[in-house]
Amino acid sequence: MVESAIVLDRVRGALLGGAVGDALGAPIEFMDLARIRTRFGAGGTSGFVSNRALPREVTDDTQMTLFTAEGLLRWRPGTDPAPALRHAYVRWLRTQRRREPPPDDDSWLAGQQFLYAVRAPGTACLRGLDQQLRGPRTPHRLGKPGPLNPDSKGCGAVMRSAPFGLAGFGPDMAFAFAGRCAQLTHGHPTGYLAAGALAALLDRVLNGTELTVAVRDTIAQLTEVTGAQETVAALRHAVECDAAGAASPERVEAVGAGWVAEECLAIGVYCALYAARTGDIRGALLLSVNHSGDSDSTGSVAGNLLGVTHGLSALPTEWVTAVEGHATILRVADDLVANFFLRDRTALGGRYPFED
Incomplete structure (x- = not known):
């Protein structure tokens, strides 16, 4: 058992870490x-890029991650997590x-004004949640196309799924819960199984x-799951690229662009492996965003992995x-620990009514 302070x-x-990666990548998301390199030099951006001094802006990646956490904090153990997460994502919508x-909203998180910024939210997330509003759709068994957006394997589910891996569920339950709730918007097996893989890894x-x-154990776990071939291949490729030599943006792009779920996960893993090998956490965060792909989402996933591996400190x-x-x-992170590890909901200060 890991000590509670750790x-x-x-x-x-x-x-x-996910929020930092998100904010680092957001301004360059649509640059090749x-x-x-033309704008920032051969090494790419070396820090935050913004027209504003502070704060450094996050996107829907961080917004939805926080609402994922809220959904888990409202979920009643022993029940299906999908309804609680559906309500949380609709609050984000x-x-x-x-x-x-609205005046009758009991969500403490929804009262945080910075979450109302609209920063290129994913089409599949918006479309899927609009369909959820018209009538809840129950996720299917893992390994088959989900009921909504069955062809969508964009990174919009994996980039929000870190909290499933931060609740002490164990890798099997973290994988199953994240994959099930990813189906609320992303029905392609790769789209939701990559989300499950991130949760299990965390x-x-x-x-x-x-x-x-x-990483090895998560790949082994995935090989037993129908429909996980693309995610397994992407993770194996990330490991191979890390073993092949010095890290570079070109090698990141060999792993993928990050617009689809398995590549977003694989880039995050590649950058986290680089930091584990070199100790260069700052460099790993920059590596995760300085490429031609979905820089904020790959930065978010890499930041999740770097943060859980090395700690906030x-x-x-x-x-x-x-x-x-x-x-x-910070407060949401502390609430996750209080609720799932300390079993002391008094630390939550009444912020999350446990009815949904």
């Missing part, structure tokens, strides 16, 4: 590598269409498994404290 540091690191929560690392072993302090919503993210 768990707290790692859960804080996972959520804030050549343009990034409202933030994209309103300026403030769960293993949080509970003390060394990263390379956790190892992340660059000046980046962590500058990120938008820092205090809220």
